Amino acid sequence: MADPIHLEYEVAADDYQAAGAASNSVKETLKMLGVPTAISRRAAIITYEAEMNLVIHGGGGKIVANIDEKSVELMTIDEGPGIPDVEKAVQEGFTTAGDRAREMGFGAGMGLPNIKRNADVFEIFTEVGSGTTLRTVINLP
Amino acid sequence: MASVRISEICAEIGARVYSEGDMARAVERAAVGDLLSFVMGSDADGAAWITVQTHLNVAAVAVLKDIPVIIIASGREPAADLTERCQTEGIALVSAAHPVFDICVKLGRLGISG
Numbered sequence A: 001m002a003d004p005i006h007l008e009y010e011v012a013a014d015d016y017q018a019a020g021a022a023s024n025s026v027k028e029t030l031k032m033l034g035v036p037t038a039i040s041r042r043a044a045i046i047t048y049e050a051e052m053n054l055v056i057h058g059g060g061g062k063i064v065a066n067i068d069e070k071s072v073e074l075m076t077i078d079e080g081p082g083i084p085d086v087e088k089a090v091q092e093g094f095t096t097a098g099d100r101a102r103e104m105g106f107g108a109g110m111g112l113p114n115i116k117r118n119a120d121v122f123e124i125f126t127e128v129g130s131g132t133t134l135r136t137v138i139n140l141p
Numbered sequence B: 001m002a003s004v005r006i007s008e009i010c011a012e013i014g015a016r017v018y019s020e021g022d023m024a025r026a027v028e029r030a031a032v033g034d035l036l037s038f039v040m041g042s043d044a045d046g047a048a049w050i051t052v053q054t055h056l057n058v059a060a061v062a063v064l065k066d067i068p069v070i071i072i073a074s075g076r077e078p079a080a081d082l083t084e085r086c087q088t089e090g091i092a093l094v095s096a097a098h099p100v101f102d103i104c105v106k107l108g109r110l111g112i113s114g
């Protein structure tokens, strides 16, 4: 892999129909670069869950992927409501998803745990009222 | 543990086919779930997926989990954009009139495991 690759996707609030667009693109890019399937799948799961959290909770935002020889960095940046208690939010089953999201099968409170499980580095920077940045890194073999 | 072709599963549950996918492909396992992130975090990879969810996001999960066939239970109809996405992705999408449990029983009789 020569130059690092930088990808960005805009995600709109409540746009359930765009679901999976960014994660598919990340998965395809990694596949093209010859990254092992097991790793591109982890990256795609992280991207999908983070994407849906932007749609449902973050009021929309941006997904950023940085890929080089050593790692895949995946970030979401939003200017939404922020997360008051991060420790709680990363626990399995914790959700504040509303009725509409729940009817569609969101709100299991499994998104952040799924992200954490698939990432080598997992960080949340958040401030109530200003927004949330999620940063994950997957190390490449 | 049996390996059962998707076409055989469809015949057994009297499925209506919305997207053909690869009907000759065989599956050994099935998973049930309507909570998308729950299915995403499960070991449903490569399994048949039985759900009552009918919207587009179902396809996103199926793609990421390499799920070759989605079985919609209780006769619910998939959204048009879900059907379309499954067709593009080569995923079989079928609907059966039976409720989830009955479908599970039938798949179990075919030798499919959890």
Ligand SMILES: Nc1ncnc2c1ncn2[C@@H]1O[C@H](COP(=O)(O)OP(=O)(O)OP(=O)(O)O)[C@@H](O)[C@H]1O
Residues within 6 Å of the ligand: A049, A053, A054, A056, A057, A058, A078, A080, A081, A082, A083, A089, A090, A094, A095, A096, A097, A105, A106, A107, A108, A109, A110, A111, A112, A113, A132, B037, B038
């Ligand atoms: N970008 C975000 N902005 C604000 N709050 C968030 C954000 N991401 C997650 N949260 C909060 O963290 C909680 C847990 O997130 P998580 O992804 O684990 O579950 P969920 O989205 O509620 O349900 P699931 O992901 O299982 O469909 C959310 O319900 C929400 O309260």
Ligand SMILES: [Mg+2]
Residues within 6 Å of the ligand: A049, A052, A053, A107, A110, A111, A112, B037
């Ligand atoms: Mg979530």
